[in-house]
Amino acid sequence: MNVPYIADNKNGWLTIEGVGDFSVFRTFDCGQCFRFDPACDPTYACEVEGIAFGKYVRLAEKEKGRLYIKASEKDFYETWLVYLSLDRDYIAINEKIKGSLSGKDGEHMLRAASASEGIRILRQDPWEALCSFIVSQNNNIPRIKKIIAAMSEKYGEKIEGGYAFPTPESLRDAGESAIFELRTGFRAKYIYDAACKVSSGELDLLAVKNMAEYADAEGELMRIKGVGPKVAACSLLFGFERLDAFPIDVWIKKVIANRFENGLDPAVFGEYAGIAQQYLFYYERYVSSALGD
DNA sequence: GCCCAGGGAATCG
DNA sequence: CGATTCCATGGG
Numbered sequence: 001m002n003v004p005y006i007a008d009n010k011n012g013w014l015t016i017e018g019v020g021d022f023s024v025f026r027t028f029d030c031g032q033c034f035r036f037d038p039a040c041d042p043t044y045a046c047e048v049e050g051i052a053f054g055k056y057v058r059l060a061e062k063e064k065g066r067l068y069i070k071a072s073e074k075d076f077y078e079t080w081l082v083y084l085s086l087d088r089d090y091i092a093i094n095e096k097i098k099g100s101l102s103g104k105d106g107e108h109m110l111r112a113a114s115a116s117e118g119i120r121i122l123r124q125d126p127w128e129a130l131c132s133f134i135v136s137q138n139n140n141i142p143r144i145k146k147i148i149a150a151m152s153e154k155y156g157e158k159i160e161g162g163y164a165f166p167t168p169e170s171l172r173d174a175g176e177s178a179i180f181e182l183r184t185g186f187r188a189k190y191i192y193d194a195a196c197k198v199s200s201g202e203l204d205l206l207a208v209k210n211m212a213e214y215a216d217a218e219g220e221l222m223r224i225k226g227v228g229p230k231v232a233a234c235s236l237l238f239g240f241e242r243l244d245a246f247p248i249d250v251w252i253k254k255v256i257a258n259r260f261e262n263g264l265d266p267a268v269f270g271e272y273a274g275i276a277q278q279y280l281f282y283y284e285r286y287v288s289s290a291l292g293d
Numbered sequence: 294g295c296c297c298a299g300g301g302a303a304t305c306g
Numbered sequence: 307c308g309a310t311t312c313c314a315t316g317g318g
Contacts, residue, residue, distance in 0.1 A: 138313035140302050185299025190315080228315050250313075 001089035002065070004081065006073055014076055016067040019086055023118025024048055024061045027084075030119055030282050032238050034132050034145045035152070035165070049161075051152075053079050053125055056161025085120040097276045100268045108259045109276070112283035119282060121275055122238060126205040127198060128165040129239020130221065133231045134190050150182050171195035190226025197224055209240045217242065237274040246273045255284035 001020070008015035025046045028036045036050030039058060047060035057080060058070035071080055081087055094113055101109045124132075135151075136144050148165075155166035155174050171179060172195040180188035197203040203223065211217040217240065221232040233247035246252075246266035256264045266273040 136313090137315065138298095139300085140313075143301050146301090180299090183300065186297095186315085187299080226315060230314060 001091055004067075004086040006076065007066075009073065012070055014069045014071060014073065016069055016076070016086070017065065019065060019067045020090060021064065021118045022061070022067055022084070022086070022120060024059050024067070026116060026119045026282065027122065028059075029286070030116075030278060031141055031285075032278070033122055033124060034136075034141070034148045037145075051159070051162050051164065052083055052122075052128075054157065054159055054164040055079060056159065059084075083123055085123055088120075090120065093272050093275055097269055097272055097279070100270070100276070105260055105262075105264070108255075109279070112255075112276075112279040115287040116279040116282040119278060121243065121278060123241055124239045125165065126209060126235070126239040127168055130198075130205070130224075130227075130235040131165075131168075131171075131191060131194060133234040133238070134187055134194060134224075134226055135184060136234070137187065137190075137226065137228075137231055139187075147182055147184055151179075151184075154178075154182070168195040168199040172199045187226060190224065193225040194227070205240075214242065214244055233274075237277075243274045244271050246277045249281070251281050251285045252277060255280045258284075 002018035004016050004018045006014050007017040023046075025048075028048045028050070033050070033052070035052065036048045039047045039049040045060075045062055047058065049056070049058045051057070055071075055075060057075075060068040062068070067084075067086075069076060069080055098106075098110055098113055132144070132148055135147050139147075151171075152163040152165055155170045156163035157167075158164075166174075171191060176188050176192040179191050182188075184191060194203075198205060203220065208217050208220045211220070214236070217236055218229065218232045221227050221235055222229070227235075230247055230249055233245040236242035237245035237247060246269075266277065269276040
């Protein structure tokens with residue numbers, strides 16, 4: 001695979017070479033994280049800004065294979081290289097995913113993978129992912145982003161460029177009614193329960209991350225009120241490096257019902273089922289419906 | 294099994 | 307434009 005490296009450092013912007021087909025637009029448009037927004041700098045074809053791991057960052061792309069990151073070299077190596085999954089060999093992963101199905105099913109998967117070219121599964125903070133996907137249940141992306149922005153401004157630490165995602169302790173101390181006032185609705189008690197269980201140590205997220213069996217990790221997260229299989233799968237995929245997690249939401253149900261006559265068993269994709277899921281999701285949600293087919 | 298629970302975005306008529 | 311639908315989970 002390409003090995004990403006800092007090729008230049010100018011005016012606080014790092015030039016990262018060797019990033020393959022990384023798509024800033026698709027990676028931050030596909031609904032996996034809620035704290036990044038388009039930033040308008042006409043210099044770049046696509047630019048986003050956001051906050052993760054308590055740090056503000058800007059990302060831009062102009063040409064293929066190259067990424068521009070407004071960050072220190074230290075933060076790039078310590079945080080963004082891993083967060084953006086630049087160290088993972090997506091060429092090999094995509095080959096494996098494309099080879100997992102044959103016939104008509106294989107053609108659908110090929111189209112989905114092609115439409116999703118450049119998507120990377122971000123490695124988000126476990127607590128932030130868990131809390132965010134509790135907020136996401138029965139909800140839409142613009143409103144999820146508003147709630148999380150309000151939650152961070154009110155209960156997150158002030159940092160340069162914005163606010164860090166609130167800690168479980170901070171949300172626990174705020175209390176359920178304060179969380180409800182963020183317009184979280186019936187999810188307030190779920191978020192509060194998660195904040196209590198994590199801050200007290202009753203639920204150890206690091207231990208969950210280290211569990212070998214998917215079912216064990218899922219079972220641990222589902223001890224939280226309001227965390228079912230879907231929220232658990234999203235949390236595990238986006239926050240716990242469980243690339244085998246396969247969240248089934250309405251779009252995945254649609255893509256299977258519409259295109260896979262004999263259904264689709266996530267197990268055929270093996271350890272990368274979650275990445276295949278993301279391609280199928282993105283294809284059905286953002287691409288094929290726009291084409292009207 | 295069935296309905297309902299925030300609320301706002303998306304879609305429909 | 308207003309009306310309706312959508313959404314993941316738990317509890318009554």
